[in-house]
Amino acid sequence: MASVKVAVRVRPFNQREINLGSSSIIDMHEETTVILNPKGDSRTGAKDFTFDHSYWSMDSSQMEKYASQQQVFKDLGLDVIKCAYEGYNACIFAYGQTGSGKTYTMMGRPGDSGLIPRICEELFSRMKDETMVYRTEVSYLEIYNEKVRDLVKISNSKESHGLRVREHPKEGPYVQDLSKHIVSNFDDISSLMEKGNANRTTASTNMNDTSSRSHAIFTLVFSQAKFSKNSPSETKSKIHLVDLAGSERADATGATGKRLKEGSSINKSLVTLSTVISTLADISEKAGSSRKAFIPYRDSTLTWLLKDSLGGNAKTIMIATLSPAGVNYSETLSTLRYANRAKSIVNKPTVNEDPNVKLIRELREEIQSLKSMLSVRVVYSSGNEVTPKVKEKLHESEARVKVLTEEWAERWGETASILQDQKDLALRKEGRGVVLDSELPHLIGIDDDLLSTGILLYHLKEGVTRIGTEDAVQPQDIELQGPEIIAEHCMIENEGTVVTLVPLQDALCMVNGYSVTDPLRLSQGAVIMLGKTNMFRFNHPSQAARLRKELAGVS
Numbered sequence: 001m002a003s004v005k006v007a008v009r010v011r012p013f014n015q016r017e018i019n020l021g022s023s024s025i026i027d028m029h030e031e032t033t034v035i036l037n038p039k040g041d042s043r044t045g046a047k048d049f050t051f052d053h054s055y056w057s058m059d060s061s062q063m064e065k066y067a068s069q070q071q072v073f074k075d076l077g078l079d080v081i082k083c084a085y086e087g088y089n090a091c092i093f094a095y096g097q098t099g100s101g102k103t104y105t106m107m108g109r110p111g112d113s114g115l116i117p118r119i120c121e122e123l124f125s126r127m128k129d130e131t132m133v134y135r136t137e138v139s140y141l142e143i144y145n146e147k148v149r150d151l152v153k154i155s156n157s158k159e160s161h162g163l164r165v166r167e168h169p170k171e172g173p174y175v176q177d178l179s180k181h182i183v184s185n186f187d188d189i190s191s192l193m194e195k196g197n198a199n200r201t202t203a204s205t206n207m208n209d210t211s212s213r214s215h216a217i218f219t220l221v222f223s224q225a226k227f228s229k230n231s232p233s234e235t236k237s238k239i240h241l242v243d244l245a246g247s248e249r250a251d252a253t254g255a256t257g258k259r260l261k262e263g264s265s266i267n268k269s270l271v272t273l274s275t276v277i278s279t280l281a282d283i284s285e286k287a288g289s290s291r292k293a294f295i296p297y298r299d300s301t302l303t304w305l306l307k308d309s310l311g312g313n314a315k316t317i318m319i320a321t322l323s324p325a326g327v328n329y330s331e332t333l334s335t336l337r338y339a340n341r342a343k344s345i346v347n348k349p350t351v352n353e354d355p356n357v358k359l360i361r362e363l364r365e366e367i368q369s370l371k372s373m374l375s376v377r378v379v380y381s382s383g384n385e386v387t388p389k390v391k392e393k394l395h396e397s398e399a400r401v402k403v404l405t406e407e408w409a410e411r412w413g414e415t416a417s418i419l420q421d422q423k424d425l426a427l428r429k430e431g432r433g434v435v436l437d438s439e440l441p442h443l444i445g446i447d448d449d450l451l452s453t454g455i456l457l458y459h460l461k462e463g464v465t466r467i468g469t470e471d472a473v474q475p476q477d478i479e480l481q482g483p484e485i486i487a488e489h490c491m492i493e494n495e496g497t498v499v500t501l502v503p504l505q506d507a508l509c510m511v512n513g514y515s516v517t518d519p520l521r522l523s524q525g526a527v528i529m530l531g532k533t534n535m536f537r538f539n540h541p542s543q544a545a546r547l548r549k550e551l552a553g554v555s
């Protein structure tokens with residue numbers, strides 16, 4: 001059980017508020033936030049709220065009071081990193097009036113990054129255990145007018161503007177056909193983030209020049225696996241980092257037409273969020289009551305997708321952002337009340353251990369206890385008829401552990417070797433297909449065996465790649481079989497931009513249907529036949545990119 005952690009943060013005055021001559025209505029002392037009613041007197045008009053953190057970020061020149069992006073990250077971001085490495089799901093969501101600093105807190109500005117980039121950077125900098133295999137997958141979506149849109153993989157098809165939310169019986173709600181990207185370093189994440197941010201729906205409103213009109217959910221799925229002392233461990237943590245669209249009043253934003261429609265959709269999600277939060281808070285406050293309350297997760301796309309983060313299997317942090325200005329008193333008070341309510345929500349986070357690994361661990365525990373049971377029986381009651389049954393159970397469990405461990409190791413071995421190549425090779429989901437991106441020149445096997453189902457991709461490393469059979473005296477980098485393949489058949493020399501096929505000892509080599517006996521420079525898309533049955537397509541990604549550019553310049 002873990003209560004939702006709640007923080008509030010007040011930003012500096014913006015130009016509009018300065019022009020209006022606004023005075024500050026927010027004060028903070030340690031964890032307490034005090035809001036003054038600009039119309040009341042100091043005695044009757046002050047209300048105070050206590051949170052896990054109250055961040056005063058109004059004026060960076062007041063160093064001792066000022067809460068920087070780094071401070072917020074240290075308190076909240078590091079919690080998320082801890083969850084990721086322990087295998088818990090985590091969620092941070094920023095809530096607040098439009099223009100109050102949600103995007104600044106979550107994403108930040110160039111040179112002054114917010115929680116999301118800092119969390120991603122720290123996640124990678126902690127991947128130090130060399131015996132561990134790490135896997136990080138990213139997706140980025142927005143919910144705009146209640147529809148889910150992929151922010152990284154934008155296509156013009158109608159479907160990508162309204163992806164379906166579905167629910168997996170074990171893994172919970174997910175977005176069907178959302179693109180997922182395996183990333184191997186912070187730069188990979190950064191470029192996805194930039195792409196997604198540029199695609200996010202923003203607009204200028206009276207309250208904020210670049211107001212986010214959508215709810216944005218940046219999701220990291222972080223897995224770790226290790227095989228040590230003959231036993232596997234594998235955990236998976238899902239982290240949602242959420243920048244909500246602003247809560248707003250139509251009169252304050254001056255919204256009409258399209259902006260008003262956005263406002264009502266944003267509010268539909270926020271109203272449902274509010275109902276979900278208050279129902280969950282009621283449940284926790286009336287713990288022990290036998291009545292089962294209905295929680296309307298499905299009433300909005302946002303709450304449905306965040307179901308696990310609200311009252312479920314996740315450690316959740318809410319950060320409520322505030323304007324300091326008196327003109328925003330009622331909005332700010334309502335944000336504080338909302339945040340105060342969220343403090344009561346109790347989640348039920350558990351470590352997400354791979355089910356097979358869990359089973360292996362439990363069986364090992366059982367084996368241990370069976371063994372100690374046996375040793376006690378041997379000492380005190382040998383001849384007892386229960387012993388054969390215990391022995392049989394022990395053998396069964398040991399055999400089962402062996403099989404499960406082998407299966408797991410094989411599966412992880414494959415994943416690990418793909419991840420090893422990850423710098424050059426990226427597997428991404430696109431629509432219903434999977435796209436394999438590689439930056440290095442490579443050969444793709446074109447198999448004429450109707451029954452073969454795998455895809456063969458051979459990277460052509462810098463220097464020489466030897467191709468032949470396993471019988472060759474010198475070990476070959478690519479071993480082939482089949483008619484007319486000789487022990488040392490050919491070499492492929494990769495000198496960066498130039499890749500050359502070098503046939504050896506009259507070996508049967510054909511390129512684009514022509515027999516080749518002398519070294520030949522390969523060009524993008526060439527079809528290579530080695531022997532009578534081994535056919536490959538040659539891809540040179542950087543050459544292809546250059547050709548694409550040239551073609552675009554021509555048309």
Ligand SMILES: Nc1ncnc2c1ncn2[C@@H]1O[C@H](COP(=O)(O)OP(=O)(O)OP(=O)(O)O)[C@@H](O)[C@H]1O
Pocket residue numbers: 010011012014057096097098099100101102103104105109208210211212213244245246247321
């Ligand atoms: N703590 C802060 N320190 C300095 N500037 C801030 C801070 N918080 C917000 N700002 C600035 O205030 C402006 C509005 O902030 P931001 O866009 O983050 O608001 P928002 O809550 O995301 O708004 P919306 O809901 O309309 O998207 C931006 O120019 C941002 O840089």
